[in-house]
Amino acid sequence: xxxxxxxxxxLVRRRGQEARLRCSPMKGHSHVxxxxxxxxxxxxxxxxxxxxxxxxxxGMPKERFSAEFPKEGPSILRIQQVVRGDSAAYFxxxxxxxxxxxxxxxxxxxxxxxxx
Amino acid sequence: QKExxxxxxxxxxxxxxxxxxxCTYSNSAxxxxxxxxxxxxxxxxxxxxxxxxxxxxxxxxxxxxDKSSKYISLFIRDSQPSDSATYxxxxxxxxxxxxxxxxxxxxxxxxx
Numbered sequence: 001x002x003x004x005x006x007x008x009x010x011l012v013r014r015r016g017q018e019a020r021l022r023c024s025p026m027k028g029h030s031h032v033x034x035x036x037x038x039x040x041x042x043x044x045x046x047x048x049x050x051x052x053x054x055x056x057x058x059g060m061p062k063e064r065f066s067a068e069f070p071k072e073g074p075s076i077l078r079i080q081q082v083v084r085g086d087s088a089a090y091f092x093x094x095x096x097x098x099x100x101x102x103x104x105x106x107x108x109x110x111x112x113x114x115x116x
Numbered sequence: 117q118k119e120x121x122x123x124x125x126x127x128x129x130x131x132x133x134x135x136x137x138x139c140t141y142s143n144s145a146x147x148x149x150x151x152x153x154x155x156x157x158x159x160x161x162x163x164x165x166x167x168x169x170x171x172x173x174x175x176x177x178x179x180x181x182d183k184s185s186k187y188i189s190l191f192i193r194d195s196q197p198s199d200s201a202t203y204x205x206x207x208x209x210x211x212x213x214x215x216x217x218x219x220x221x222x223x224x225x226x227x228x
Contacts, residue, residue: 004159006159033215033216035216035218041220042122042204042218042219042220042221043160043204043206043216043218044218045215045216045217048213048215055213056213056215058215059215091159091160093216095214097214102148102167102208102210102214103214104150104162104165105150105162105216106162107152107159107160107161107162108159109158109159110158110159112157
């Protein structure tokens, strides 16, 4: 049973470019969370998605950031017009949540974004 | 004040020692408590998951929750050099997303 997969593992972008981060949840998991880890800081929640729905985006910056989890394919975190402050490790977690119950969240290896 | 406080360490112990890692929190709504281990430049790995006060044991690991004091602990018995990592506590509460609120992590070094 493969774990959560994220790609690319490392991504280098110049200021103003777009970054696309992909996350494939564990088999059977339909709940995806994105977290960001800035250097020397803890993980911060960004967004929670189910298939075709954004459930909670309270941690997303208001501009330039968007996320989706289509019916088919991986979840995508998209950052437009990247700035140096976007440099961080971005982690995806998937959960087998049953309605009304929290499930364990299993994390992927992360994508390390460097903005030059 | 952060919602979840965790001593950043580093905590250095000799091999075989009992390690105690702790977090305090301010939000009494937290109901679910987790401990993750994160090796350098890797993703967090779930170690323990509890949702009630008391103790939960799994191998060399024991998680302890004291909701009245808003305090959680992770004990590692017979610590090994391979336990050297950053340990993150995380919490969530009953709402539509169950998003995790993390402590900043404690770096642990187990010396051979």
